[in-house]
Amino acid sequence: MRSMASSNSAKGIAAIVGVGPKLGRSIARKFAHEGYTVAILARDLGRLSRFADEIAREEKAQVFAIRIDCSDSRSVREAFEGVLSLGFVEVLVYNAYQSVSWRPTNFTDIKIDSFQKSLAVSSIGAFLCVQKVLPGMVERGKGTILVTGCSASLNGIAGFSELCCGKFALRALSQCLAREFQPLGIHVAHIIIDGVIGSPRGASTSQTGLSGEQQQQQSGGGGGDVGAVMMMDPDALAQTYWHLHVQDRTAWTQEIDLRPSITRFY
Ligand SMILES: NC(=O)c1ccc[n+]([C@@H]2O[C@H](COP(=O)([O-])OP(=O)(O)OC[C@H]3O[C@@H](n4cnc5c(N)ncnc54)[C@H](OP(=O)(O)O)[C@@H]3O)[C@@H](O)[C@H]2O)c1
Numbered sequence: 576m577r578s579m580a581s582s583n584s585a586k587g588i589a590a591i592v593g594v595g596p597k598l599g600r601s602i603a604r605k606f607a608h609e610g611y612t613v614a615i616l617a618r619d620l621g622r623l624s625r626f627a628d629e630i631a632r633e634e635k636a637q638v639f640a641i642r643i644d645c646s647d648s649r650s651v652r653e654a655f656e657g658v659l660s661l662g663f664v665e666v667l668v669y670n671a672y673q674s675v676s677w678r679p680t681n682f683t684d685i686k687i688d689s690f691q692k693s694l695a696v697s698s699i700g701a702f703l704c705v706q707k708v709l710p711g712m713v714e715r716g717k718g719t720i721l722v723t724g725c726s727a728s729l730n731g732i733a734g735f736s737e738l739c740c741g742k743f744a745l746r747a748l749s750q751c752l753a754r755e756f757q758p759l760g761i762h763v764a765h766i767i768i769d770g771v772i773g774s775p776r777g778a779s780t781s782q783t784g785l786s787g788e789q790q791q792q793q794s795g796g797g798g799g800d801v802g803a804v805m806m807m808d809p810d811a812l813a814q815t816y817w818h819l820h821v822q823d824r825t826a827w828t829q830e831i832d833l834r835p836s837i838t839r840f841y
Pocket residue numbers: 592593594595596597598599600616617618619620622643644645646669670671672673674696723724725726768769770771772773809
């Protein structure tokens with residue numbers, strides 16, 4: 576674990592599992608911006624530490640980088656020992672996924688190891704992480720668990736059985752958890768990202784590696800090209816994660832889908 580400072584937040588910890596340069600980083604930044612102490616978790620500790628430095632500096636927040644491999648129960652246990660040593664977890668976001676090729680894979684070419692890994696990261700990892708934080712949430716009668724899905728959470732897609740099976744299971748888990756734990760004060764929501772995530776629109780070119788023009792094209796800027804796919808801004812997506820967290824408990828969302836206004840998927 577790499578710590579920026581010791582935590583003294585009365586609010587509790589926002590633990591974001593699966594933090595890379597896109598959505599995970601934006602969610603971490605949003606919760607830091609709102610005053611939370613944030614633990615960010617993924618496998619690449621070097622990259623994670625850079626994100627922690629960057630968010631801590633820009634948002635004047637406490638951000639802790641902790642290594643985790645969600646496909647390994649021992650790694651999850653050790654990582655959450657670190658998270659829980661910071662304080663109680665008020666918010667868990669499960670965002671990790673085993674990245675897949677955009678090209679479909681013939682079913683008979685899929686290796687069992689790869690299939691199992693996808694299920695392990697998408698769904699078993701979520702099961703393990705949730706088991707670490709739920710007891711504390713139940714004890715306090717309060718907590719938020721947000722899990723990230725995609726269009727493959729709802730529909731089987733030819734050539735993408737690894738992704739679909741992992742994400743279907745994650746959706747099922749979120750529904751089971753919501754029905755069991757919402758009466759105990761734990762808000763569980765599943766966010767379906769129905770589109771392609773790009774870089775934050777406000778990001779500098781050095782952060783994204785894209786030229787200004789490329790960034791504008793990627794974000795669908797410049798207007799009106801209905802043939803193009805509009806990339807989803809992860810900072811905009813992160814606003815929804817925050818909104819779900821602060822919803823009044825008389826009107827909780829269990830599932831929400833988000834998509835850009837211009838998409839070729841219709
Ligand atoms: N990208 C898209 O276009 C898109 C579209 C629809 C839905 N989504 C969903 O949105 C979520 C975030 O996607 P994103 O592309 O924006 O990624 P991201 O939030 O930038 O990063 C996710 C991170 O998960 C980490 N991860 C992968 N395997 C892991 C493991 N075994 N244990 C721990 N962490 C692991 C990876 O970091 P390490 O390599 O450092 O572990 C990866 O960078 C995913 O759930 C994805 O299914 C994405």
